[in-house]
Amino acid sequence: MKEEIIQLVEQAKNGDERSFNKLYTYYKQTIWYTIYNIVKNVDVTDDLLSVVFTKAYERLSSYIQHISFEMWLKTIAINSSIDYIRRNKQEQLNNYIDDEDCKIQLDSCDNSPEDKLVITEKLKLVQEAMTTLQKKYRNLIELRLEGKSYKDIAEELALSESRVKSDLNKARQQLKKKISKIY
Numbered sequence: 001m002k003e004e005i006i007q008l009v010e011q012a013k014n015g016d017e018r019s020f021n022k023l024y025t026y027y028k029q030t031i032w033y034t035i036y037n038i039v040k041n042v043d044v045t046d047d048l049l050s051v052v053f054t055k056a057y058e059r060l061s062s063y064i065q066h067i068s069f070e071m072w073l074k075t076i077a078i079n080s081s082i083d084y085i086r087r088n089k090q091e092q093l094n095n096y097i098d099d100e101d102c103k104i105q106l107d108s109c110d111n112s113p114e115d116k117l118v119i120t121e122k123l124k125l126v127q128e129a130m131t132t133l134q135k136k137y138r139n140l141i142e143l144r145l146e147g148k149s150y151k152d153i154a155e156e157l158a159l160s161e162s163r164v165k166s167d168l169n170k171a172r173q174q175l176k177k178k179i180s181k182i183y
Contacts, residue, residue, distance in 0.1 A: 009069055013060050020060070024053055027070060031077050033146035038081040048084060052077045074142075082123065129178040137171035144168060 005026070011019035031052055036045040055076050063072055130138055143153045150168075154161040 005069055006065065009060075009063065009065075012057075013063070020057055023069070027073055028053075030070065030146050031073050034074050034077045035081050036147070037145050038078065039084060044084065048077070048080055052080050055080065078123075078127070082120065125179060129175055132178055133171060133174055137167065137174060140164065140168045140171050141175065
């Protein structure tokens with residue numbers, strides 16, 4: 001599939017709108033969940049999904065294959081979501097990794113510039129810590145953030161459901177350690 005994505009990206013860069021539409025179809029659910037996990041509002045998520053893909057289309061020529069196309073789209077989605085939250089002070093930023101025992105929450109209840117800066121810094125901290133995780137752990141957390149069930153993740157990665165739960169727990173613990181070292 002990776003080769004097909006690379007080919008679609010190249011065709012889209014050359015102006016082939018059908019190729020970009022295929023990329024949209026392939027990634028829209030993943031990007032939707034990425035946005036939703038930040039803004040926690042279905043209507044806003046739907047609107048931002050359009051914004052993200054419009055930005056991606058306009059900036060397609062700047063995409064370089066040193067990172068995956070999916071990660072490039074997620075970066076645009078995260079940045080667009082943060083921009084939305086900055087513009088709309090009534091929204092709260094909540095980013096949960098999983099259940100009550102193992103969650104990271106970034107929460108903005110005040111609208112002061114200092115609070116916004118703290119939120120932005122915390123989000124950067126989580127993103128930075130995520131990049132230092134082993135790829136398999138990072139992928140598990142990202143799939144979970146997309147709203148996928150343990151069963152769906154197990155099927156996608158060809159693992160047992162118990163292995164997914166175990167590895168996801170290890171991933172959360174490593175992420176917590178990395179964040180505590182940085183923070």
